[in-house]
Amino acid sequence: MNTSPLRVIVIGAGLGGLALAQGLRRDGIEVTVYERDTSPTSRTQGYRLRMNPDGLAALEQLLPQHLNQLVSATCSIQPPSAYFDARLDPIPSTDPGRGHDGGRNVAVNRLTLRQILLAGLGDVVSFGRECTGYKTNPDGTVTAVFRDGSHATGDVLVAADGVNSPVRHQYLPHARVMDTGVRTIYGRFPLTEETVAAIPERLFTLYSGVLGPDHRHLGLAPVQYRPPVHEAVAELGGAVEFTDTEDYMMCLFSAPAELLPLSDDELHSASGTQLRDVVVAQTRDWSPHIGTILEMWDPATVFPLTIRSSVPIAPWQTSTVTLLGDAAHAMSPAVGVGANTALRDAALLATQLGKAARGAELVPTVHDYETAMIDYGFRAVRTSAKFGQQRMGQAPLPADAP
Numbered sequence: 001m002n003t004s005p006l007r008v009i010v011i012g013a014g015l016g017g018l019a020l021a022q023g024l025r026r027d028g029i030e031v032t033v034y035e036r037d038t039s040p041t042s043r044t045q046g047y048r049l050r051m052n053p054d055g056l057a058a059l060e061q062l063l064p065q066h067l068n069q070l071v072s073a074t075c076s077i078q079p080p081s082a083y084f085d086a087r088l089d090p091i092p093s094t095d096p097g098r099g100h101d102g103g104r105n106v107a108v109n110r111l112t113l114r115q116i117l118l119a120g121l122g123d124v125v126s127f128g129r130e131c132t133g134y135k136t137n138p139d140g141t142v143t144a145v146f147r148d149g150s151h152a153t154g155d156v157l158v159a160a161d162g163v164n165s166p167v168r169h170q171y172l173p174h175a176r177v178m179d180t181g182v183r184t185i186y187g188r189f190p191l192t193e194e195t196v197a198a199i200p201e202r203l204f205t206l207y208s209g210v211l212g213p214d215h216r217h218l219g220l221a222p223v224q225y226r227p228p229v230h231e232a233v234a235e236l237g238g239a240v241e242f243t244d245t246e247d248y249m250m251c252l253f254s255a256p257a258e259l260l261p262l263s264d265d266e267l268h269s270a271s272g273t274q275l276r277d278v279v280v281a282q283t284r285d286w287s288p289h290i291g292t293i294l295e296m297w298d299p300a301t302v303f304p305l306t307i308r309s310s311v312p313i314a315p316w317q318t319s320t321v322t323l324l325g326d327a328a329h330a331m332s333p334a335v336g337v338g339a340n341t342a343l344r345d346a347a348l349l350a351t352q353l354g355k356a357a358r359g360a361e362l363v364p365t366v367h368d369y370e371t372a373m374i375d376y377g378f379r380a381v382r383t384s385a386k387f388g389q390q391r392m393g394q395a396p397l398p399a400d401a402p
Ligand SMILES: Cc1cc2nc3c(=O)[nH]c(=O)nc-3n(C[C@H](O)[C@H](O)[C@H](O)COP(=O)(O)OP(=O)(O)OC[C@H]3O[C@@H](n4cnc5c(N)ncnc54)[C@H](O)[C@@H]3O)c2cc1C
Pocket: 011, 012, 013, 014, 015, 016, 017, 034, 035, 036, 037, 046, 048, 049, 050, 051, 129, 130, 131, 132, 160, 161, 162, 163, 164, 165, 166, 184, 186, 305, 324, 325, 326, 327, 331, 333, 336, 337, 338, 339, 340, 341, 342
């Protein structure tokens, strides 16, 4: 039995890495998170996230009570998701995510959630530290190596560094990430009295999907704070300073790459206005309401995304290097469960590392985490791929994927 305190190194201060750090910290376990970005706001990471019971239960477990109260106070609750044809006539929905909501149709602003997850971790998160790989040491410890030439050594290394994880590349070089063939143009616009009045009321649901011809897809999802955020924060003791507190409508357009007039290079160098013009042209024959909505799209918020998915792999031999979230099981956003699955991983791994910190053998506790995570994580990848194929024309997973 190892009696020295457990030291955990986490690479990546995204939702999964921060949630894990919160849980470990709460359990009194030594943890340091190394993040490539120079600050939490140095890069736009996206806008709205739909939450499901797995994600909410994970936050409940990992965060102290006052931060969970802030999550509740700053979430947006909407009627269930709905789907429409290009004329905006309702069509029956088979959204596989709906059944998981348990009646709670909850969305959050990603930056707001990230700011909550960062609360109290000032001495735990080290920004501007890009991990390039790791090495294992004869005494069983693991050393993360950073681009600036620095190192950090711990008993366990957790890769929470997203879809391009350098740790995964080194640890599981056979694990592949595929281009699904779908391109998304993603943005938002403020919800004011004027813009709300211009949008048909039936589009104010958790996620309204407008299914156009040839797998073109327009998605709308409001984020509407119930009490103004500053009031919620003041009431809860001013624990977190939020920087993005206006109500808004997330608006995205997805299509198979070959239907778009721009190559990938052109897409990624286009301005927000050019991207918006592409979407306006792609939806010209749709309901006139769509044209009105796209006119409200703020070009400064619009950016392109290549939608990728991990390809499931067979379980690997457990060691003191492990993965969570997109680093392990990146998935199409078609069902909206990637972040929730990352939070679920964080909760389970925090529980397992808690056992190791109290004297259980480290590798078997990590093995139990990986056995469960590989099962539900890759199941979510497969469900997301199937739904993305039906709704967005995404390429299927390779037939030989386990
Ligand atoms: C358009 C879209 C909509 C989505 N909507 C939803 C939704 O509604 N609900 C949902 O559950 N999921 C959704 N997702 C999925 C969700 O965004 C991801 O699954 C989630 O962000 C994964 O969290 P993570 O912590 O694993 O990784 P990330 O959020 O990607 O965080 C990884 C972190 O690691 C850092 N990093 C990367 N490389 C290094 C390095 N070398 N060294 C140090 N740090 C590094 C990054 O800067 C980042 O901060 C959506 C995705 C997309 C694209």
